[in-house]
Amino acid sequence: MLELSVERLMDAPVEAVWKAYTDHLGEWFCPPPWRAEPTAMDLRPGGRSAVTMYGPNGEVMPQEGVYLEVVPLRRIVFTDAFTAGWQPAGPFMLGFFEFEPQGAKTFYRGGARHWTQEAHAQHEAMGFTEGWGKVAEQWEAVAKRIAAAGA
Template identity: 80%
Template sequence: MADTNFHELMIERIIDAPVDAVWRAYTDHLGEWFCPTPWRAEVIAMDLRAGGRSAVTMYGPEGEVMPNEGVYLEVVPQRRIVFTDAFSQGWKPAGPFMVGIFEFEPEGGRTRYRGAARHWTADAKAQHEAMGFADGWGKVAEQWEAVARRIAAL
């Protein structure tokens, strides 16, 4: 499940929707699936290019507010998105937690999805694991698939 050289956590799933629908679910419907329910997400900024701002605020059922501010490091449409919270817009250093990587590979009419979180330290990786990485990112992948399937059916 993990590559200790990168302090990496990863999930992999087959999403029963074509890559185009998975991509559109990311670009146009992120707020619908980005965090496990009953949490909800609000997209503040999505400048999908290297150096572009990524800002999503998550809201919990007990009034929790978790802003996620960062930048995109690499964007290859319908194939790969790499982002980090190590910087905020304008390459301002921030308190880094991880580099996130979403990869999409077509498999017939379906998509092989890989989601990885690479951490600067073993402690940060352990913290993310303890926060429920596997369950959380797994649930998010299910929600993402549901949105992508809806888009594919349109």
């Protein structure tokens, strides 16, 4: 399987991790100095997912796709192989976020599966492990803040 993944025991309850995804994605989705702006989050199978990432040197990287599976508080599966309305697109990956409650903490696993060895190698060379690891760290920080605020 052409998969890359990261795992982390987040020091926040699953409800706060979920809320950080649904309501605060722009705060943690990219490692600095990049920033992200979500423009669509229709959290249902077939729903549109769209995030634009902005780099420090004027880079603009839109990411468009659809959700394939959404199990609230447990799992999100998405792909860029389609855009809204099931329009085929040039696939790079199938991504997933999995959450397992462990008391007041959450075991998180995030990953990407690729159609080709070339896409897998490209994603790895782009710094997948470091980048997705940093994103998980930022996500945890936002979830901890949410949990502390009782929101």
